[in-house]
Amino acid sequence: MAMPPKHARVVIVGGGVIGCSVAYHLTKLGWTDVVLLERKQLTSGTTWHAAGLIAQLRATKNMTKLAKYSQELYGTLEDETGVATGFRRNGSITMALSQERREEILRQASMARAFGVEVEEIGPDDVLARYPHVNVEDMTAAVYLDKDGQGDPANIALALARGAKDRGAVVLERTKVTGFEKQDRRITAVNWESAEGEGRITCDHVVNCAGMWGHEVGRQMGVNVPLHACEHFYIVTDTVPELTQLPTLRVPEECAYYKEDAGKILLGAFEPMAKPWAMKGIPEDFEFDQLPEDFDHFEPILEAAVNRLPLLAETGIHTFFNGPESFTPDDSYHLGLAPEMDNVWVAAGFNSIGIQSAGGAGMALAAWMDTGSKPFDLGDVDISRMQPFQGNKTYLFERSKETLGLLFADHFPYRQKATARGIRRSPLHEALKSEGAVFGEFAGWERANWFADAGQKAEYEYSWKRQNWFDNAAREHQAIRENVGIYDMSSFGKLRVEGRDAEAFLNYVSASNLSVPVGKIVYSQFLNTKGGIEADVTITRLSETAYLIVTPAATCLADQTWLRRHQGDFNVTITDMTAAEAVICVMGPNARALLERVSPNDFSNATNPFGTCQEIEIGMGLARAHRVTYVGELGWEIYVSTDMAAHVFEVLHEAGRDMDAKLCGLHMMDSCRIEKGFRHFGHDITSEDHILEAGLGFAIKKTDVDYIGRSAVEQKREEGLRMRMVQFLLTDPEPLLYHAEPLLRDGEIVSYLTSGAYGHTLGGAMGLGYVPCEGESAAELLASSYEVEVAGQRVAARASLKPFYDPKSERVKF
Known part of the structure; x- marks a missing residue:
């Protein structure tokens, strides 16, 4: 076996499909000194036993973009590398059995149309025509995605590895990483051992693609990678006579998916309460291993499946499989530059969608590594969203019991996690609880979202329609608009920037003017070099040498990291004061x-x-x-x-x-802010949304001081806007908006809503969204007719560039 080189531009740790994809895409960008180290054999962790489902639609536009890219890549890999990937587009059907699930899948279908994914609502006869073996008696709705597919997971990984090697990458199996050498915030070398000996590779970058070992490897690297392995079950039947190629079938309410494979049926499960695995660590000799059978745990899934697919009652079970897969605290994978280090990258924690995600994730990470900037918004999966405490093993053990099942659970709006709760609490927590507060969890914080009335059950009752707290939040909203309300915002991040260069530093990283008197509060954005918004904050000057930055709870670590990475020679200290x-x-x-x-x-x-x-x-x-x-x-x-x-x-x-005076929760804050047209970071404004197109040009400094993103702002002013952020109000007071609903202009889908909530004062659901407007005036943009598609139904909407509520902000300043 070849020995590892002495130096590499990048060392990738882990040879599953993700590590192979990162290597493939880096070499495609011209990186030649790429080394991938795998402790055993390629694919021997999770990849080899994955189901290989390759769907297009994900929860957001950019995640869908990555999934679609994976599909397109797998369709060409075989021709490029000569390795058969088994990829085929056999389509997929998702079936609903209740009215609530019906609304969910129809909303997902609407979202698919907004994201450019072909989708079709089909009835029972259409389902049977495509999948004649299924029981449709209790079906309430179904959707069909023609371009969804499946493939051979191990061969997809091996094809990616072959492509990487053909372009100069070194891929070494049975070479275990034993440790890392560090200097300040960088890893300088990777230590390894194999049957041939041991050694070290000096390197410029390291990528953690260690899958379910990612948490442990992360700790060795000095970075936090919160994930935990869970047992994942499926069965494979004996050969079914005359079984033809079938679409993938998903029946989420029965926690089940069905895949036809070589004349057999694979039945997989995402049960509500999962079984975490390897609390004391993954065995050293783990390689292509499976875990002990637990038929009692799987039996409820199988009972429902026999009713759903009666042929299972007449078919023997060829294989009962139990294999581990890693899950993260929020069911989104980890990608990007780790906050704790400046050359450690992460691609791990793929929550049972690693095959469909690998191509896109590898492409996005490689582009980020190559240019130093995210290719587009990756906030959903950016590793910097994870809070330090989420690496706690007990926390991960408890949360992972739930996250596996959440993949197929009802994705109700405002749904709160049930496990691993109560970790971060405001000093007001018990006082608010005694007053009827109902808490939600955000970045680990327990936050009062609404207040129950006397005698009302103080817990969420979920629905796609008006939930049990709708009227409570409306009254809290009314108190804020007409009288006075009190609410707790302690969870928001607070970063103190102090030092003799504090003013100059913040003038460099902020698009606003921070040369202001002591006591002044400045609303501001941190921009990237493309003019995209990396942070949306208020900055208060506390003294000549100290400022306080207030930022959303979930982005505090990311914003602190952004500041540190751009600190350069500025003499400042940056301190997280959130808990103070x-x-x-x-x-x-x-x-x-x-x-x-x-x-x-x-x-x-x-x-x-x-x-x-x-x-x-x-x-x-x-x-x-x-x-x-x-x-x-x-x-x-x-x-x-x-x-x-x-x-x-x-x-x-x-x-x-x-x-x-009324105690209020944060659902009130969301409904009030959307009436005022205030943007929500992560939904309405992200790293790929230009500050001028977001309608936030008023916050930009009017001085000649240079700042990150200035040239992109000046260029956009010269070129003109291609998109405008527009506020919408439905004319029908009944439908509800959440986000990602398609936006139609003069009858054609042109965009989607980035956020939505109910405007209780204005009497209808409201949303924000970007509308293409190249070469158009504001008047021309607003002259069109607009509709929003809600679960397949088009609803007329009014459009405005100014806030519908108090457009001149007179109420704020009296």
């Missing part, structure tokens, strides 16, 4: 009156105008009052150290009782 201060929001027309009851400070426009903060006394404590809003009303965010937070909340809550 609670944030209590007091919002609504009577917010000033409530604060004047509990504080001797002056909250007038003259002393504390919109966009400024001041130190205040409140009750018997001290705090900082930021006059800023995400709900579009007069109000303040009260920043108070965590030790005094409970006291300040009690003072505000008590003083507000006879004013009917």
Whole structure:
């Protein structure tokens, strides 16, 4: 066997389909000194026993783009490499058995149309024509995707490896990585051992493609890769006489999928409560292994399957298979540059969709590594979304029980995870809980999303229609609009940037002007070199040398990492202060009156105008009052150290009782912000959305100071806009919008909604979305008629470039 080279531009750890895809795509971009090390044999971990289903449609546009790319790649690999991939487009059917699931799959079909995926709603006769063996008696709906397919997982991986080797990559089996040498935030060498000896490879980059070993390998590298292996079950029948090629069949409510393969039926399961595996580590000799059978665990799936596919009752079981696959805390895979290091990349945790994801994931990561910039928005899977605590093994063990089953569970809007809860809590948690708060989980934080009435069950009851909290949130929304509400925003990230160069540094990384007086609050974006939005923040100048950046809870680590990677020679320190201060929001027309009851400070426009903060006394404590809003009303965010937070909340809550001040949850915040047209980072604005096309040009600095993305802003101003962010309000008050609904202009699908919520004040569901507008004026854009497709039905919508609610922001500033 060949010995590893002494140096490589990149060392890829792991020889499953993902590692092979990364190697293939890097060599395709011209990287020649690529080394892939596999501890045993290629595909011997999870790839070899994967079902090999290759679907196109994923939950977002870019994930769908990656899945479609995988399909197209696998269709050409055999011709390129000579390795048979077994890829064929046999189509897929997804069947619903209830009205709720019917709405879900019809909404998915609408989303598919918005993303350019061919999809067809079919009835029972059509299902039977394509899949004559299935029982359709209780079917409520079905959709057919003609271009979905399947392939041979191991051979797809081997074809990718062959393609990489043909372009100069070194692929070595039975070569175990034993450790890493580090210097500061970089890995400088990879240590290895094999039957031929041991050694080290110096390198410029390392990629963790270690699959279910990814968490352990990540720790050796000094990075956090939260994933855990679970047992995944399927059976393969004996040969079924005269069985013809069939589409893949999915029956999510029975947790089952069916794949025809060489005259047999493979029945796989995503049961509601999974069995985590290898809590004490994966055995050293694991290679092409399977786990012990557990027929009792699989039996409920099989019972439903015999009813769904009666031929199973007459067919013997050839193979009962149980093999491990890795799952992440949120059922999205991990991709990208690890936050903790500057040359460690991750592609792992593929949640049982590794084959359909591998091509696209390898392409996207290779492009990112080659240019240093993401090729498009990858926020759904960017490893920097993972919080440090999510690498905790007990947490991963508990959460993985649920995430496997969630693949086929109802994907209800606002659905909350049930496992691994209660980890990060605001200082107000117990006080809010005692008042009827119903919590959701976000980035590990328990956050009050709505408040139950006396006698009302304080938990979610999920539906695609109006859920049990709809009226509660409407009343909270009304309190903010008409009186005053109090809510907890402590989970939002808080980064303190301090040092003699703080002003110059933030003027460089921010598109806004930070040369402002002490106490000024600036709404701002961090841009990439394409003018895309990497962060959407407020920045408050606390002193001559210190600023506080407030950012969404889930992006705090990503934003801190972005700042550190662009720090250069600026003399600053960047500190995560999130847990140091609670944030209590007091919002609504009577917010000033409530604060004047509990504080001797002056909250007038003259002393504390919109966009400024001041130190205040409140009750018997001290705090900082930021006059800023995400709900579009007069109000303040009260920043108070965590030790005094409970006291300040009690003072505000008590003083507000006879004013009917209402405790509110974050569902209210979302419905208020969408009425005001405020953007939501990660949905409405991402790294591939240009700041000018997002309608945020007003936040850009008007000085000559250089900043990241400036040339892209100037270029876009010269070229003109190709897209505009538009706000929509449905004319029918009944349908609900969530996100990704197709947007039709003059009867043709032109885009989709990036976010949606119900506008309780305006009396209808609302959404934001980008509309192509190259060469058009604003008036021409708005002259068209618009509709939104909701579960296959078109609903008329009004369109506006200005906020429907308080377009001049007069309510915010009075």
